[in-house]
Amino acid sequence: MIMTTLLKVEKITKKFGDFYANDQISFEVNKSEVLAILGENGAGKTTLMNILFGHYTPDAGNVNFEGNAIEFGNTNNAIKLGIGMVHQHFTLAENLTVLENIIIGRQSIFSLSLPKRQARVKILELSKKFGLPINPDELVANLSVSEKQRIEILKTLFLDCKLLILDEPTAALTPQETDALFSTIRNMIETGLSVILISHKLNEILAVSDRIIVLRNGSSVGEIDTNSADRKKIAEMIVGKKIDYPQKKKIPRKSKVLSLVDVSYDKTDAPNLSKVNLDLYGGQILGIAGVAGNGQTTLAKILSGHFKPTDGKIVFNEAKSVLTSPKSFMDLGVAYIPEDRNSDGIVGDMEIWENAIMTEMDDPYLRNSLGIINKKTSFDRSENLCETYDIRMQSIRQRSRLLSGGNVQKLLLGRWLMRKPKIIIACQPTRGLDEGAIASIQNLLLKAQQNGSAIILISEDLDELLTISDDISVMYKGMLSDPTETSSTDKLSIGLRMAGDGFL
C-alpha cells in the first residue's frame, strides 16, 4: 500500500521561558493511520497538540497539512483545513441539545437561527456511518461521559475533519466503552480518516494504534511500529530508565479495622450511596472498581470524614467513635488520597515544604506552643520526606505546582505514610501518571500494606486493581458488591459488573 502523508511536522520547537516544552519534534501522519503519541506528564504532548490545533505559536518549525502550511495560532484555520480535536475535558454546553451543541460553534454570533434541518440529516448520517449512536434532541446534561465523548467526535466529523486528535480519550470510560470507541476509530480509519491518539495507557495504545511516537522531556525519543512493539521496552522508553514493577506478596490478614453497616448517602450534592456494607482488615488491600460517578468518591469522602452518611454506621476498631470532622478521622489513623490531586490534594501556590508539613501542624517538633512555626525543623522534615519518597524537585522552597504529577502524588502519599496510617483510602492514586510513577506509587501502597495498613483502593484501572488488591468489590449506582478474591476473578467479569450486571 502506498502511504500518502497527511500531516508533516518538522522540527517544532516551543519554549516557555528557558524551558523547552517541545524541542525539534518531527513526525508524519499518513492517511488512514492511527498514530499514538506517548509520554509522561510534562513530556510535551499537550503542547504539541495545542500547536497543531492552533492554540499555541511555536518558536520554530513548520507544520504541513496536505501540503499546505498551517497558520499557527489560529484555531479556525486548523478546523478549516480539517483538523479536529477532542480535549480530555469536554467543551459541551450542558443546557443545549446534542444537535445544538454540534452545530453551534460554527454559527456566526449574529445569526438568529440555526440551520437545524440540514444539520440533523448530516449528523444522523455520520452517526450511522461511524457507529456513534446518538439522539440529537437529548439534552447534553442527561448524557453519560462516553455519550458526551461521542458528541465531541461527531462535532469534529460534522466539520469534515480529516485528522482527529484525541487527548486521553479513555480516561473516564469502562472497558466496554473503550472497546466501542476503538471500533469507531477503526471505522474512521477505513473511510480514510487519520487519528492522533494521546494516551499514557500502554495496553490501549498497543491495541489500536499503527505507529507510536514517544516523547520525553520535550523531545521525540523514538518511533516504533506497533506490530513490533514490546510493552516493557516502550514503558522504559517513556520514563527513560528501568521500571521496578510491583510484586504482590501474600500478607497474613490481621484484625478488622473498619466496617460500614448499611451506610447510605441521600443528598443532592454528590452521587448517592444505598446501604453499603464493607469490612476491612489490617494488611488487606480492598479494591473498589466502578465507572466514575457511581458513588466511589462519596464513599471515600464518608470514610475520611468529609461527608456524613445520612444513614448507617461507621465502626472503627470494633468501637463506635465520635466522628465529627476530617481531623477526627485523621487522628484515628485514616489517610485519604483524593482523586484530584491538583485541586484537592496539593496547594499548588504554596511551597513544597509548606505542603509537606500541612498534615503535621499539631506536631510540637514543628511549632512552639505560641503557634510560631519552626522553619528549621519544618525544612528538615520536608527534606527528609522528599528523600524518603524519592520526590524529585530542585528545592523545597519551590512552588508545588511545578512538580510533576508523579512527584505530587509521592508527596501526598509520603505525607500520610510518615504518620503510619492504620487505614489508607486511595482514590485513583495513579490516574494520569506515567508507568514509572505508577510503579512507585503501587510499590509504596504494597509496602504500607506489609507494614500492616489496611488499604481501600478506588480505581478505574482494572489492571491496577488486579495487580495489587487482595479482594475486589464493584460499585454501581451507589451499591457495593460483596468482595471477590482477586485470584478468582478477571477483567471481563469485573467489567460486566461495572456496567450493572449482578446488581438489582
Next chain:
Amino acid sequence: MIKFRLEERAKSPYWLIILSPFIAILVAIILAGILVVLAGANPFESYYQLIIGAFGSKNSFAETLARATPIILTGLAASIAFRAKFWNIGAEGQLYFGALATTLFGTGLVILPSILMIPFLFIMGALAGGLLLLPLVLLKLYYKVDEVVTTLLLNFVVVLLVSYLLEGPWKDPMSLGWPQGKSVIDEGVLPQILSKTRLHLGFIISIFFAFSVWFILSKTVIGYRIKSVGLNAAAASHAGVPIFKTVFIVALLSGGMAGMAGVTETAGLKGYLTLDLSPGFGYAGIAVAMLANLNPIGVIFSGVFLASIYVGADAMSRAMNVPTYLADVIVALTVLCILLSLVFVHYKILFFGVKKND
C-alpha cells in the same frame, strides 16, 4: 487589526516585579493628567501642587499620615480577609461599629488611667468590628450565603444605625444641635505625636498592627492556615486544616482591624463620633490592600500613598481650581493600572506574525 495573545511566563523577572507598581502609578498619573488638562489646568503645575499639598510642610505631612492611619487599618482588614478568599467588603460598617464601641465605653461609662484606657478602647473597638462580622461568617459557613453581599449591605444598615443614635439617644446635648456623640474622655484621647498637628498616636498603632499582621501571616500556624485556605481550601481541608475555625479567625482579625480604624478616628482625630467620621475609609482599604498585593507591610506604603493623593488633591483643587474628585479618579486608575500590571508581570504579550530570533 492587531492580534495578540498572552502567554504565561515560567518565571517573572525580579526587576519587573519591583518596577511594575511604579510604572502603574506613573501611567495612572499620566491618564489622570489628561483629565486635568480637560479641566483647564496645567497638569505639571497641578501635580506639583498636589505633592506640596501632601508633603510640602510639617503640617501637610502630618495631615497625610493622620489620613493614612485609618486606611492602613482597613487595608489590613482587607488584606487578611482577601488572603483567605473571604471577601469582606464591610470594613466601613465595622469601622463605624468600632466607633460606636469607642463612644459607648469611652465617654464616661468606664474611666481608667490613660495607659489602660487607650488599649481598652482598642480592644473594645476590635471586638465590636469582629462581632459585627460574626453572624455573617456563620451565614457563610452554614448556609453558604455570599459574604460579598452581606458585608456590603450591612455597611448601610450600620451607617443608618449610627445616624439614628446620633440624631436620637446618643446625641451630645452640648453639640448645639449637631448630630454628634459625646466627647471621648481625656484619658481615652490618643495623644498628639507631632505638636500643633492632627497626627496622633493612632498612626504608630496602625504601623504596629501592620507588623503584627505580617508576623501572624508569615510566621505562625494561623497565618499558614489562612494562606492554605485562601489558595486551595479543598486541599487544605483534606490535609486536616480546620476550615471553619480558620475562616472564623480570619473574620475576627479582619473585622477587628476595621473596628480599630473606628477607634483611631473617634478617639484620635475627632474626639467624638460624627456621621461623616469616615468618608469611605472602609472602601479605600480595599484599594490599599490591592495596591499592596495584600502584603501587610506594603499596606503601610500604599496607605500613605492613597492618603497623600486625597490630602494633596484638596490643595491642588484650591490652588488650580480643579475638582477634588480627581483624587478619586487617580486612586481608581492606580488600582486598575496595578491590576493590569500584574497581568504583564505574569504573562508575556505576543503579537501575531512577529518573528522571534531564537
